Amino acid sequence: MKQIFWSVLVLGLLVSCKKDNTETSSELKEAYDRGNAQMYVETSVYPIIEDINQVFKTYYNDANIKLVMLPQNQLLNAVYKDSNRLAVVPKTFTAKELEQFKGRVVPKITPIAKDAVLFITQKNATDTLINYKDVIEVFKGSKKSDKIFVFHEANSSIVTKLMEDAGVKTISKNVYYAPTVEEIVAYINKNKNAIGVVGINWLVQPDDNIKEGIKQLRSMLVYNDSLKQYFAPSQSTIADNTYPLVRTINIVDVQGKTGLGTGFASFAASDKGQRIVLKSGLMPIKVPKREINIIK
Incomplete structure (x- = not known):
């Protein structure tokens, strides 16, 4: 009887482990470093966001951000109407534009490049x-x-x-x-x-x-x-x-939670993200530090 009990217990643990190991990213609860999200990107700044997203993915294997390239008017309409909650636009929002979010959510706007x-x-x-x-x-x-x-x-x-x-x-x-x-x-x-x-x-x-x-x-x-x-x-x-004719590229996050948008924006504004911007030929918001070792 004891042998049957232990056999059933071990089998149950194996099944449980297999279920956990085969869990796909689509089943993961979204957080700053995992899950699925869709981000609209204005056409003129798509290449740099694509670069940052590719590197972001190498650090966070369970993060899957789908980039969709759109003209600005269509992108902003989607964000204002709450049909999409993550966007990247090369513009600075006016007080009147920010009023459209009033009563819904306070947008997190993160400048990442010029x-x-x-x-x-x-x-x-x-x-x-x-x-x-x-x-x-x-x-x-x-x-x-x-x-x-x-x-x-x-x-x-x-x-x-x-x-x-x-x-x-x-x-x-x-x-x-x-x-x-x-x-x-x-x-x-x-x-x-x-x-x-x-x-x-x-x-x-x-x-x-x-x-x-x-x-x-x-x-x-x-x-x-x-x-x-x-x-x-x-x-x-x-x-x-x-x-x-210089513009600021901003990540706009109206998810209202700590999700992939928060993680991506933090990464893009971090030293790692700003180095990607610098290498791309654009101007980072914060110039990455360079340490010089002087050998005597």
Whole structure:
């Protein structure tokens, strides 16, 4: 009888252990380092978030964050309407925008990097300088130009910013939209009067689809009104704000709990995450420390 008892007990323990060991990540209760979550990422900053997510996964094997690339307007509507609770956007929220969360949850907004809006053209183009005020006038339709401005998505953060600054709801005929950055690059290479408008993230971290195409392109220098001088986009001009079109990339978490959003944001803002940002060519919010050993 005792032998049967111990046999049943051991069998029960083995079954229990097997159940625990075969538990999938989808069955795990979500925490900062495990579970499943979906994060919407604005199109112009997708590459850097993809990089951070890949490294985050190597540290936390049970964490599965699905990234979805979306234009800013669509992304923000989802967050405001509570149909998605994690997002990454290259914008700073106004007090009026934050009011939309009132009575629901206080959003956790974590700045992780600074990037720049670039104007790109053919390498052999005669025009290498551009003034943002002139672009605004083209958007208004009050300035004639033979240039064609090409954007990634009609509802992207860059287009939204330009339309707000121009104070218009419709734009001139000098604007063209492409569904992918690959098509923007191809269009510029075929049209000498085309100027692409993209986030710097796509050029410093080009994917395989655009690596060859961007070799024939260059970024234009943008006029800084206060300094009366043109500046090229780079980590240093982003850092000291001499390049006039700098944006802050923020992780927005409205989960209302300590979930994967909290873990991802903490990781991205940590020394490890900021080193990924620095290596990518963007400007980290906190410059990682460098220790120098002096050997006597």
